[in-house]
Amino acid sequence: MESSSLQNTKIYIYPTAILNISEFHNRMRINYSSQRVFGALVGEINHEGIQIYNIFETLVNLTDVNVNSDNFLDEEFFLNKKSNSNQLYPNYDVLGFFSSNSEDNPDKYDELMYSSLSKIGIYSKINVVLNTLIKNKETLPLKAFYFDKLN
Numbered sequence: 001m002e003s004s005s006l007q008n009t010k011i012y013i014y015p016t017a018i019l020n021i022s023e024f025h026n027r028m029r030i031n032y033s034s035q036r037v038f039g040a041l042v043g044e045i046n047h048e049g050i051q052i053y054n055i056f057e058t059l060v061n062l063t064d065v066n067v068n069s070d071n072f073l074d075e076e077f078f079l080n081k082k083s084n085s086n087q088l089y090p091n092y093d094v095l096g097f098f099s100s101n102s103e104d105n106p107d108k109y110d111e112l113m114y115s116s117l118s119k120i121g122i123y124s125k126i127n128v129v130l131n132t133l134i135k136n137k138e139t140l141p142l143k144a145f146y147f148d149k150l151n
Contacts, residue, residue, distance in 0.1 A: 010049030011144050013128065017041070018142065020055045021130050025100040036062055038113050040078070041096045041128060042085055050126065054089070055098060056081045060113065072109075073116035082122075096126025102133045106145050114147050 021039070028034040038060045043052040058081065059074035061067050082094060097113050099106070106127050117124060125147040134141035 009144075009146075011052065011126075012049060013052045013142065014043075014054070017043075017052050017055050018140070021098050021100070021128070021142075024055075024057050025130060025132065034062070035100070035102065035132065036060075036109060037100045038073075038109075039098050040082065040085070040094045041098055041124070041126060042089060042092050043095050044092050045095065050095060052095060052128070053092060054085075056085050058097075060109070062109070067112065069112055069115035069119055072112040073120075075116070075120055078117075079120070094122055094124055096124040096128065098128040098130065100130040100132050102131070104129065104131050104143050106147075110145075111147075 024039060025037050028037050037057070039055045039057045041052045042054045042056065043050065045051070059077045061072050061074075064071060085092075085094075094117075097110075097117065099110050099113065101107060101110075106129060110127055110129070114125070114127065127145045127147060129143050129145065131141040131143065
């Protein structure tokens with residue numbers, strides 16, 4: 001799968017979404033020693049650009065060495081969270097997903113997340129990566145990508 005940076009597209013990630021991504025990552029790191037988390041980006045696309053207002057968490061399988069798009073995402077948990085989100089924010093959609101990573105670029109797990117979402121009818125191609133190792137306090141440790149196509 002190819003991914004490209006969304007440098008020419010205006011993406012607005014609201015503070016609530018940023019704080020929730022960071023909080024989820026920190027909670028999972030402290031409670032479960034998990035260095036990776038995944039979740040859905042909730043918002044809208046309008047004339048101003050992509051507006052990401054909030055997120056919701058997902059459960060993924062990071063322990064199975066034979067993980068694939070059939071067993072990576074807990075689909076029932078995801079669909080339940082999506083239903084709850086639709087009730088809270090009826091005018092917003094799942095626009096993509098976020099992940100935390102120690103690198104700036106999507107990896108095989110991001111590809112699995114994209115494939116898993118596509119499998120259940122969520123064709124959102126935006127991926128926001130939280131780089132967990134950036135120490136520069138003047139730059140947000142977030143980078144957005146767009147999955148162009150599957151190989």
